[in-house]
Amino acid sequence: MNGRRRRSLGLEETAQAPGSRGPYTGAEVLAAAAGEVLLGGRTPALGASLLAACSTARHNPMRYAKLLIPLLLVYGCATARPVEVSSGPGPIEKLYAGSGGLEGGGPVCETNSQTGISEIAIEGTGCLGPCPVYTLVLRSDGTATYMGRANTRFIGTRQGKIDPRTVEEIAKLAVDIGFFEMGDFYSCQVTDSPTIYLSIVRNETRKTIMHYAPDLSGPPRLAMLEVTLARLEELITWQ
Numbered sequence: 001m002n003g004r005r006r007r008s009l010g011l012e013e014t015a016q017a018p019g020s021r022g023p024y025t026g027a028e029v030l031a032a033a034a035g036e037v038l039l040g041g042r043t044p045a046l047g048a049s050l051l052a053a054c055s056t057a058r059h060n061p062m063r064y065a066k067l068l069i070p071l072l073l074v075y076g077c078a079t080a081r082p083v084e085v086s087s088g089p090g091p092i093e094k095l096y097a098g099s100g101g102l103e104g105g106g107p108v109c110e111t112n113s114q115t116g117i118s119e120i121a122i123e124g125t126g127c128l129g130p131c132p133v134y135t136l137v138l139r140s141d142g143t144a145t146y147m148g149r150a151n152t153r154f155i156g157t158r159q160g161k162i163d164p165r166t167v168e169e170i171a172k173l174a175v176d177i178g179f180f181e182m183g184d185f186y187s188c189q190v191t192d193s194p195t196i197y198l199s200i201v202r203n204e205t206r207k208t209i210m211h212y213a214p215d216l217s218g219p220p221r222l223a224m225l226e227v228t229l230a231r232l233e234e235l236i237t238w239q
Contacts, residue, residue: 125197
């Protein structure tokens with residue numbers, strides 16, 4: 001078989017002979033196949049480059065490895081076909097329509113509903129662990145105050161600004177879940193848990209709830225309000 005040559009996947013392969021490097025590896029065959037696909041597809045220049053790289057790197061395995069991976073990545077991007085996204089109804093919309101759900105109508109949309117809430121504050125205490133110890137106060141005019149005392153990204157007091165509409169939306173949530181009709185204290189028989197204080201001023205009247213072990217006690221809607229307020233720090237522009 002010495003001296004006999006055959007065409008294989010774009011590479012001129014010579015049968016193994018004394019002193020030769022031997023048959024092509026699986027990686028070389030894969031790269032050559034990618035080159036031929038590109039050569040005959042939408043990116044012939046890239047295909048030619050890949051085939052040339054295979055040829056020149058034949059006797060340099062390290063160079064071959066460095067060329068193969070990025071070229072195959074480019075090949076994947078170049079030959080990818082755009083995914084057609086349907087603009088039709090999704091599965092939940094179809095389910096709703098199939099159940100005879102109503103569409104349209106309803107009352108006039110509220111665009112400037114006022115809750116009378118001027119201040120919303122949340123405070124977390126320590127626990128047997130890395131519980132954040134902080135106080136966050138939001139006001140209806142968009143001003144905010146944060147006091148970090150322990151286990152927080154910021155230690156100390158700082159002032160900031162938040163969109164007043166966001167504060168009003170949180171105020172609406174508080175009203176909607178019945179915050180002002182809840183009890184003043186929620187707890188359970190457990191130790192070493194944090195306490196969350198929520199304090200809201202509406203029409204110049206303040207209501208404060210003490211919520212011990214918030215993940216184990218109290219109504220879930222109260223915990224939902226607490227989590228929402230705690231995450232608002234990311235929306236505040238601090239001075």
